[in-house]
Amino acid sequence: MVAKGLAVAAIGVLLAMIGRDPITGASRLTFGMPGLSGGLSLIPVLIGVFAISEVVIQGAKLWRRKVDKLMDSVAEQASLLQGYDIRKDKLTWAEFKSTIKATYIGAAVGTFIGALPGAGQSLAAFMSYGLAQRFSRKPEEFGKGSLEGIASAESGNSATCDSTFIPLFAFGIPGGATAALFGAAFILMGMTPGPSLLTDNTAIIYALFLTLIFANLVNLVLGKILLPYYSRIAMIQPGYMIPAVFIPAIVGTYAANNSVVDVWVLLFAGALGVTLRLMSFSLAPLVLGFIIGPGAERALRQAMIMGRGDWTVLVTSPIAIGFYVAAFALILLFTVALRKRA
Secondary structure (H helix, E strand, O other), X not given: OXXXXXXXXXXXXXXXXXXXXXXXXXXXXXXXXXXXXXXXXXXXXXXXXXXXHHHHHHHHHHHHOXXXXXXXXXXXXHHHOOOOXXXXXXXXXXHHHHOHHHHHHHHHHHHHHHOOOOOOHHXXXXXXXXXXXXXXXXXXXXXXXXXXXXXXXXXXXXXXXXXXXXXXXXXXXXXXXXXXXXXXXXXXXXXXOOOHHHHHOHHHHHHHHHHHHHHHHHHHHHHHHHHHHHHHHHHOOHHHHHHHHHHXXXXXXXXXXXXHHHHHHHHHHHHXXXXXXXXXXXXXXXXXXXXXXXXXXXXXXXXXXXXXXXXXXXXXXXXXXXHXXXXXXXXXXXXXXXXXXX
């Protein structure tokens, strides 16, 4: 599994390298196509790898299924749903307790990732999901509707919303698109994002904190009320869901940048996702490599320029050494956890 994960992550990094060199600006891996000079967009890659590949696989399953078996299955499901009251389908206390660890993992990872400028919610969700699976007692249920997987990914995704303000308040650098909008609003109001923002505008910042807390409470109440209606989506037959997903995916991808190239990237990513799924490869490392790749390459190239090509510049800073030690400790921790689980 580790070798497959590294291989898929390398594919993600390779896809991220398509476009212009971040330092010299030279085109690379574009195969002479001007539309690829700007690189691959995140939206078509994500939608293609996950949504389109799933649509193709589900469509293939429906195609192979015989009509009579399909009708018998639909009739059986309809009989099972007779007398079913969706309002009684609630999350039990035992189910809630089983997701607490995954929720805390997602919250911690999301807070950390959100504090990193430009990391984004997608990276936090995938990292939270991966860590929760590593420390779960039932990792084999992940990818099959596990409540722990849902709790970790969603808590990691949600935790980044507030933590993106940390670099905005500390350094004046927005951690995400929402924080950037707030930073622009602060500038329009005559406030300079940075360390002095907290001391010079204490009342406004505390009002913002209270608003964020109140928004989380409102989100909790609305989610509790609307959850029974959201769960009805799972009862829709796949035959109706396939076109309902495929068509908006194509239209949305084109509308994002008004680019036909993005549509072709979407279809290519879908074909790649189908291939990896059929070969039992995990798709999450590909996305992580694609998201992290550009920033890691840019930082490495800048460090090499500052060190005049000397690789020892990467280990001269105490902070860098600290990160290396932390990364090694995490790898060692994961290795021990995997051996104990085996």
